[in-house]
Amino acid sequence: xxxxxxxxxxxxxxxxxxxxxxxxxxxxxxxxxxxxxxxxxxxxxxxxxxxxxxxxxxxxxxxxxxxxxxxxxxxxxxx
Amino acid sequence: xxxxxxxxxxxxxxxxxxxxxxxxxxxxxxxxxxxxxxxxxxxxxxxxxxxxxxxxxxxxxxxxxxxxxxxxxxxxxxxxxxxxxxxxxxxxxxxxxxxxxxxxxxxxxxxxxxxxxxxxxxxxxxxxxxxxxxxxxxxxxxxxxxxxxxxxxxxxxxxxxxxxxxxxxxxxxxxxxxxxxxxxxxxxxxxxxxxxxxxxxxxxxxxxxxxxxxxxxxxxxxxxxxxxxxxxxxxxxxxxxxxxx
Numbered sequence: 616x617x618x619x620x621x622x623x624x625x626x627x628x629x630x631x632x633x634x635x636x637x638x639x640x641x642x643x644x645x646x647x648x649x650x651x652x653x654x655x656x657x658x659x660x661x662x663x664x665x666x667x668x669x670x671x672x673x674x675x676x677x678x679x680x681x682x683x684x685x686x687x688x689x690x691x692x693x694x
Numbered sequence: 695x696x697x698x699x700x701x702x703x704x705x706x707x708x709x710x711x712x713x714x715x716x717x718x719x720x721x722x723x724x725x726x727x728x729x730x731x732x733x734x735x736x737x738x739x740x741x742x743x744x745x746x747x748x749x750x751x752x753x754x755x756x757x758x759x760x761x762x763x764x765x766x767x768x769x770x771x772x773x774x775x776x777x778x779x780x781x782x783x784x785x786x787x788x789x790x791x792x793x794x795x796x797x798x799x800x801x802x803x804x805x806x807x808x809x810x811x812x813x814x815x816x817x818x819x820x821x822x823x824x825x826x827x828x829x830x831x832x833x834x835x836x837x838x839x840x841x842x843x844x845x846x847x848x849x850x851x852x853x854x855x856x857x858x859x860x861x862x863x864x865x866x867x868x869x870x871x872x873x874x875x876x877x878x879x880x881x882x883x884x885x886x887x888x889x890x891x892x893x894x895x896x897x898x899x900x901x902x903x904x905x906x907x908x909x910x911x912x913x914x915x916x917x918x919x920x921x922x923x924x925x926x927x928x929x930x931x932x933x934x935x936x937x938x939x
Contacts, residue, residue: 653866657821 619666619692620685626661627681630654640682658684666692696919699724702772703918704764706755706812707782709736711881712831715907716779716914721747723915725777728768755782755808756800765815774823777918778816780809781831783849785883787842798845805849810856813871817864826869827918830857831910834877834933850875854929861927870926874913877933880904901934 624638631648644650644658659675662668666688670678678684703720707713708729717740721727726747729737737750749771753764769775783805786797813828820826835843836850854873861871878884878895884904887895896902913930916922931939 651866653821653863660818 617685617689619688622665623662623681623685623688626665627658627684630658630661638681640680640685642681643679644681645679662688668692695921696723696915698777698915698918701725701776701918702727702774703777703779704728704730704768704772704775704816705779705781706730706753706764707831708740709733710781711883711907712876712879712910713779713781714740715911716781716831718744719908719911719915720777720779720918723919725918726772728771728775730764730768731782755804755812758811761808761811762815765812769816769819774819775816776820776823776825777827777829778813779829779831779914779918780812780853782808783831783846785843785846787846789842790844793844801845802849802852805846806852806856809853813860817860817869820869821864821867824868826864826867827922828857828860828864828869828871829914829917830854830871830873832857832873832875832929834875834931834937837875837929837931837939838937857929858927865926868923870917870923872917872922872925872927873929874910874917875929875931875933876905876910877931877936878904879910880906899934899936901936903934905932905934 627638628635631650633648642648644655659670662684663670668691678687698720703725705713705717705727708717709731717727717729721744728749728751729740730751730753731737732752732754734752741748741750751764751767753760784801786801809830830853832853833850835847836854839847857871857873910932913932
């Protein structure tokens with residue numbers, strides 16, 4: 616498992632207060648992990664901070680699962 | 695009651711009559727305060743009077759980079775922002791027929807847009823800590839209107855609508871957003887009025903006197919306190935009965 620995936624999962628665990636085992640790549644933030652709309656905004660902002668990237672609103676809307684986030688960051692992060 | 699020990703507050707427009715009184719009152723309850731405004735000497739003077747737990751950051755509320763810097767420096771100085779008091783405001787009065795575009799825009803920019811920007815910048819830390827108090831100083835004229843103040847009244851009414859929206863967005867994070875709407879308060883802003891003008895104003899105030907900045911500050915202390923955790927999206931009118939809404 617890549618380092619990016621680990622870091623993404625760590626952020627999700629911290630922000631949503633869920634068990635690490637629940638944070639599978641196909642887990643949906645809202646439906647499976649109990650996030651509300653404000654949580655998803657916070658997560659996107661946390662990803663931006665952690666990976667020093669900018670996630671535009673239209674891209675953020677498409678990030679619905681843990682895997683979506685990992686894929687987006689994989690293809691957009693410099694580090 | 696209303697103990698603010700360990701809390702931190704950023705007060706804009708702190709060199710003004712009401713802003714200064716709010717900063718003093720929050721500080722007296724135990725909060726650390728960052729005083730912001732455009733006049734460094736007036737802010738330093740207020741700081742000297744308050745002593746420890748006080749910081750000064752000057753900023754212009756019509757400059758987006760300045761506003762972001764203000765939020766960052768206040769957070770750096772105090773470690774966090776628990777209480778944000780958006781008090782900074784200007785007037786450019788004129789009857790609408792004679793009001794210039796720039797007077798309209800300037801008042802909206804400082805009083806409304808600047809407040810939104812600073813609140814957005816401070817909100818992030820509040821969300822993370824699941825605690826926050828935003829207190830926007832609006833005005834009775836934002837609800838009643840006032841001839842010669844179409845720009846100021848529009849900005850102040852805008853603050854009320856903005857606060858209600860933010861209150862709904864942030865309530866689940868234990869952040870409250872409220873307004874205080876002062877009536878006529880004895881400050882340098884009202885000192886310039888002639889006796890005749892004051893008499894005219896008092897004719898509309900059942901309490902038959904101007905309010906004091908401390909009476910506004912008392913409202914801010916309440917809204918900033920843990921005791922007011924269940925109060926959000928509200929406008930507290932402090933106006934001697936001038937308007938009952």
